Amino acid sequence: MLALTWEDINLETKVMTINKSYQRLKGKDIVTAPKTIKSIRSVNLSSFLVEDIQDYKDSVYDPAPDDRVIPVTKSFLEKEMVRGCKLSGVKKIRIHDCRHSHASLLIELGFTPKEIAERLGHENIETTLNTYSHLYPDRQEKLADRLERYYREESEND
Numbered sequence: 001m002l003a004l005t006w007e008d009i010n011l012e013t014k015v016m017t018i019n020k021s022y023q024r025l026k027g028k029d030i031v032t033a034p035k036t037i038k039s040i041r042s043v044n045l046s047s048f049l050v051e052d053i054q055d056y057k058d059s060v061y062d063p064a065p066d067d068r069v070i071p072v073t074k075s076f077l078e079k080e081m082v083r084g085c086k087l088s089g090v091k092k093i094r095i096h097d098c099r100h101s102h103a104s105l106l107i108e109l110g111f112t113p114k115e116i117a118e119r120l121g122h123e124n125i126e127t128t129l130n131t132y133s134h135l136y137p138d139r140q141e142k143l144a145d146r147l148e149r150y151y152r153e154e155s156e157n158d
Helices: 047-059 074-088 095-108 113-120 125-135 139-157
Strands: 015-018 021-025 028-032 041-044
Touching: 021 074, 041 113, 074 095, 095 113, 095 125, 113 125
Parallel strands: none
Antiparallel strands: 015 041, 021 028
C-alpha cells in the first residue's frame, strides 16, 4: 500500500496495479519488487472506492504520477492507527489487519478461495486456505444443504 504511486491507480478503468513494495531502512525510503511474482497484480476497484480515491487525490497539491499515494512511513501509519483506536475505544488494529478484514469480507460475500488468493496476491491457494480456513466453519453444513436442495429439485423433475 505504501509503495503505490498515482500512476498505479487508473481511476477511469477502476484498476489498481500492485507492482512494488515499500520499506524504510536507515532513514531512507526503499522501493523494491514485491516478494513474489504473484504479488504483482491488477486489482479492480469498486466505484465507491474510486470516488474516495478521487476525493483524496483532489485534496493533494499537484500530485505527480510517480508520487507515492500515501507518502508516510509504516511507523507513522502504525502510530496513527494506535491513536485512532485509543480515541475511538476500538481494540488495537494493526495495518495488516485491514487486509485480513478485507479477506474476511470477501469470504462472507461468498467469493472462492481462488478468487481471494488472486486478489491478495498469494503465491498459492494453500496460503489463503491456511490463513482463513477458520472463517469457513459452517461451509460443510451449507454444502450439504445445497446438495440436498439440488437432489430434491432433480427428484421432482424426474
